[in-house]
Amino acid sequence: METRQVSLVDAFTAEPLTGNPAGVVTDADGLTDDQMRAIASELGASETAFVVDSDDADRRLRFFTPEQEVDLCGHATIGAHAALFERGVVETGQHTMATERGVLDVETKADGTVWMDHGSVDLREVDLGHETAADALGVDVATLRDVGADLPMAVGDSGFPWLLVPVNYFEHLSGAAPDMAAIAAMCESVDAMGVYAFTFDTIAGESTLHARAFAPRAGITxxxxxxxxxxxxxxxxxxxxxxxxxxxxxxVEQGHFIDRPGTVKVDTDGSDVWVGGRGVTTMDGTLTVPAADDDEDGIIEA
Incomplete structure (x- = not known):
């Protein structure tokens, strides 16, 4: 049977078993959509990046959750390029990658930091009551109203649409008790895939924001x-x-409440955005891929 080399790479961190794990398949040419989806499900990461040849860029990246394909994934891009850099496939400097969001630039630094161009972010304010958001997040409505007077809720989309919800203090964001069904319904009502709740109250002095992200519509708690x-x-x-x-x-600091702390660096003028971070490979191995005409529920053996 056909096999492929697969990895798990922790992104937005230099420490193993922290940050955000991404599946990476650095040679995915010839795989069908069903095979990619099955591999992503087997690896179990929130997203897996599949690197394929491209006529328009140095390489093309496709991104699959265990359930569906998404246009762009920041941590899987960081993870894929960190893995390619570790293997000597890419060198320090500028590269291009084709995605469903178009051709984007990527830069790898000598220390292994990967910067990716997220392109232009689409932002739109939403008419959503603070009570609805507070109930879904499991916080007191005052924690949202307090900051919401100056900063409205909005949907921001740079490849994955997030409902951006500002929270006044760290203690309230840390104490959130999210209702996944309510979050999914709320997100569907504003054409978002998940909630990105954030506060300017942070753990580290050098951090600008602390954030938590919930995306049950994409299968991510x-x-x-x-x-x-x-x-x-x-x-x-x-x-x-x-x-x-x-x-x-x-x-941006994130992940502390699920024991996966990591850091995302963002350069932006309010429209165009670059995102940077490190990545470290934590698992490398060979995976057996079912034939393309096998049933979608066929078994994949690691």
């Missing part, structure tokens, strides 16, 4: 460290003037 969410939120707070102009880089 809580995402550890979220590139697309950080990109959208960074553009959002920059566009609304919520951070001082002297702050050159937005630093």
């Amino acid at each position: 809580e995402d550890p460290v979220t590139g697309t969410g950080a990109a959208a939120c960074g553009a959002f707070i920059r566009r609304h003037g919520a951070i001082d102009e002297t702050v050159e880089q937005v630093v």
